[in-house]
Amino acid sequence: MAGIRFDKGTLYLEGDFTLKELDNAASEIPRIFRRNKVATVDPGGISKLDSAGAALWEEILLLAEHTEGTTVLPARPEIQAVIEQFRSRQDKQTEPPVEQGWLEQIGAAALRGWQSGRIAIQLAADIFYWAFVGVFRRGGQRKGSLSQQCVFLGLDALPIVALLSFVIGFIIALQAGVQMKAYSAGIFLADVMSFALIREFSPLFTAIILAGRSGSAITAEIATMKVSEEIDALRMMALDPVRYVVVPKFHAVSLMMPILVAFSILAAELGSLLIAVGYLELDLGVYLQRSLMVLEPSELLVTFAKSVVFAWLIVIIAAHQGFQVQGGAEGVGRATTRSVVASILAIIVADAIFSLVYL
Amino acid sequence: MNAPIISVRGLEARYGDSSILRDIDLDIRPHEVSVILGSSGCGKTTLLKNILRLEQPFAGSVKYWGEELTDMHEIRYQEVLKRFGVLFQGSALLNSLPVYDNIAIPLEQHTRLSQRVIDRLVREKLHLVRLDGAIYHLPSELSGGMKKRAALARAIVLDPEILFCDEPTSGLDPLTALALDELLLDLKSKLDMTIVVVTHELASIQRLADRIFFIDNGALIFSGTPAEAQKAGLDTIDHFFEAGRFD
Ligand SMILES: Nc1ncnc2c1ncn2[C@@H]1O[C@H](COP(=O)(O)OP(=O)(O)OP(=O)(O)O)[C@@H](O)[C@H]1O
Ligand SMILES: [Mg+2]
Numbered sequence: 008m009a010g011i012r013f014d015k016g017t018l019y020l021e022g023d024f025t026l027k028e029l030d031n032a033a034s035e036i037p038r039i040f041r042r043n044k045v046a047t048v049d050p051g052g053i054s055k056l057d058s059a060g061a062a063l064w065e066e067i068l069l070l071a072e073h074t075e076g077t078t079v080l081p082a083r084p085e086i087q088a089v090i091e092q093f094r095s096r097q098d099k100q101t102e103p104p105v106e107q108g109w110l111e112q113i114g115a116a117a118l119r120g121w122q123s124g125r126i127a128i129q130l131a132a133d134i135f136y137w138a139f140v141g142v143f144r145r146g147g148q149r150k151g152s153l154s155q156q157c158v159f160l161g162l163d164a165l166p167i168v169a170l171l172s173f174v175i176g177f178i179i180a181l182q183a184g185v186q187m188k189a190y191s192a193g194i195f196l197a198d199v200m201s202f203a204l205i206r207e208f209s210p211l212f213t214a215i216i217l218a219g220r221s222g223s224a225i226t227a228e229i230a231t232m233k234v235s236e237e238i239d240a241l242r243m244m245a246l247d248p249v250r251y252v253v254v255p256k257f258h259a260v261s262l263m264m265p266i267l268v269a270f271s272i273l274a275a276e277l278g279s280l281l282i283a284v285g286y287l288e289l290d291l292g293v294y295l296q297r298s299l300m301v302l303e304p305s306e307l308l309v310t311f312a313k314s315v316v317f318a319w320l321i322v323i324i325a326a327h328q329g330f331q332v333q334g335g336a337e338g339v340g341r342a343t344t345r346s347v348v349a350s351i352l353a354i355i356v357a358d359a360i361f362s363l364v365y366l
Numbered sequence: 367m368n369a370p371i372i373s374v375r376g377l378e379a380r381y382g383d384s385s386i387l388r389d390i391d392l393d394i395r396p397h398e399v400s401v402i403l404g405s406s407g408c409g410k411t412t413l414l415k416n417i418l419r420l421e422q423p424f425a426g427s428v429k430y431w432g433e434e435l436t437d438m439h440e441i442r443y444q445e446v447l448k449r450f451g452v453l454f455q456g457s458a459l460l461n462s463l464p465v466y467d468n469i470a471i472p473l474e475q476h477t478r479l480s481q482r483v484i485d486r487l488v489r490e491k492l493h494l495v496r497l498d499g500a501i502y503h504l505p506s507e508l509s510g511g512m513k514k515r516a517a518l519a520r521a522i523v524l525d526p527e528i529l530f531c532d533e534p535t536s537g538l539d540p541l542t543a544l545a546l547d548e549l550l551l552d553l554k555s556k557l558d559m560t561i562v563v564v565t566h567e568l569a570s571i572q573r574l575a576d577r578i579f580f581i582d583n584g585a586l587i588f589s590g591t592p593a594e595a596q597k598a599g600l601d602t603i604d605h606f607f608e609a610g611r612f613d
Contacts, residue, residue: 231461232460240459242460243452244447244475244520
């Protein structure tokens with residue numbers, strides 16, 4: 008135990024002044040200085056001292072300095088040696104970086120956003136170039152990478168996309184079906200579901216699932232490669248990281264997205280079919296016929312065009328966030344979060360634009 | 367004296383607002399081993415990255431055979447890079463690929479060699495760095511020193527004209543370090559390679575260095591042969607050599 012005793016103007020320090028034993032001595036001593044007139048500090052009783060004790064000792068010296076007429080007695084020589092060892096060099100301390108004011112922070116954030124946007128556009132141009140124009144250029148691409156990425160970024164998402172689509176189709180059909188049954192307009196469920204699913208829900212849900220699942224994976228992978236200097240190493244091997252790392256993912260997601268959307272539509276239609284047949288008691292053949300009838304090929308075309316655009320947004324945003332990573336492991340986490348949020352936002356905005364253009 | 371392969375003039379490097387290197391002038395001569403020295407955190411890695419254009423220098427020029435590297439067109443720069451081999455301080459192996467693929471990548475991407483020849487080359491380079499046993503391991507299954515050696519194998523797989531090594535022997539036992547130093551000397555003498563090494567190991571410096579560049583406080587305070595360094599009478603250098611001595 009570190010002992011502090013205050014007696015007739017003298018502050019006696021006794022016992023072990025070590026990290027484990029200091030306890031409340033650290034808060035006790037300033038209080039004593041504040042409440043009493045300390046004439047003498049006597050560290051003669053200290054039997055053991057470590058760096059924490061030495062730090063406290065420096066604080067005591069400072070307190071004594073600021074108090075009029077306090078004398079500090081010397082400690083035992085072996086204790087004094089430890090104090091010397093740990094004496095902090097106050098004169099040469101590095102200042103922590105200064106926090107900016109809020110105005111500066113807003114300015115800096117705006118500037119960062121503007122620069123980041125410019126870099127993102129540059130990156131998108133790079134990706135498009137290598138994905139479409141330079142795709143047949145020799146070398147610079149990883150063999151077997153496309154099929155591997157198709158499986159990882161697309162096919163593996165199929166079960167979850169199908170399951171969610173089925174459930175959502177089922178729920179929407181149920182909600183619509185209840186209202187329609189009241190008006191005996193059950194057969195129009197086919198129209199509603201075909202339009203709603205194909206136009207909106209399936210592309211949107213699939214894109215959001217993929218943004219969460221594959222977009223985050225892309226960002227995490229690229230950010231990790233950036234942090235561990237693998238991106239630098241690729242550059243030094245005269246390989247373009249965009250072409251080598253991003254483009255296979257770009258191709259894979261662009262290719263798999265329409266396929267996933269198609270499956271999503273099928274699964275959701277299956278869900279609504281259950282409601283149509285089971286709850287509204289429609290004839291299966293009639294329902295299917297009507298579902299297909301309202302479909303126009305151009306409708307499907309827009310749907311698939313839309314889903315490909317969503318795929319591009321996901322990959323571009325994910326890659327951009329990955330390349331922009333700052334710091335170490337925790338930077339990777341931050342980049343991944345930002346990537347998912349940004350791509351979902353971009354997908355919804357793009358969807359709104361599509362809806363307005365192709366009403 | 368023959369023309370320098372790399373020549374750096376007035377190079378200044380910054381991270382954000384803090385200046386790391388100032389006014390660096392140095393020439394890397396062909397077929398020599400140039401050793402870059404300096405205390406930890408003084409900016410050796412930063413110097414390499416600025417020379418290689420992984421970081422854009424804040425000011426100054428870097429020339430490769432008299433041709434400016436810092437604003438060279440990307441396509442030309444990629445051509446130049448194929449003649450560079452780089453060993454990163456942190457190895458920087460591609461973590462998703464086994465050692466074999468890591469080393470085969472430059473061959474597969476930049477040459478038209480058959481798979482059989484590539485296979486032969488990969489095994490040979492791995493043998494050179496004494497890593498035959500770990501050929502199918504993933505980088506995560508290697509020790510720090512093994513990663514270094516795999517990365518060295520990757521750096522020399524295209525027989526580069528100039529090889530940059532950031533602390534190739536740090537973290538290795540003295541015997542493996544000796545073997546790697548001898549490998550570097552072989553590369554120099556048999557393949558006429560130019561080598562730039564960042565190292566702290568006094569033994570390596572004595573074995574390898576034709577020329578020494580000493581960085582202190584962001585400035586180049588000495589360049590010359592090891593013998594000249596001993597006689598230069600600069601305190602920092604004397605202390606450095608004194609501290610590194612074992613006996
Ligand atoms: N990405 C970065 N951002 C900001 N500062 C950095 C960054 N990388 C390095 N620095 C700073 O630059 C200085 C030089 O770093 P550098 O890595 O070049 O040192 P070094 O000489 O290679 O050291 P070592 O021998 O330990 O490898 C250090 O003070 C470091 O704080
Ligand atoms: Mg370094």
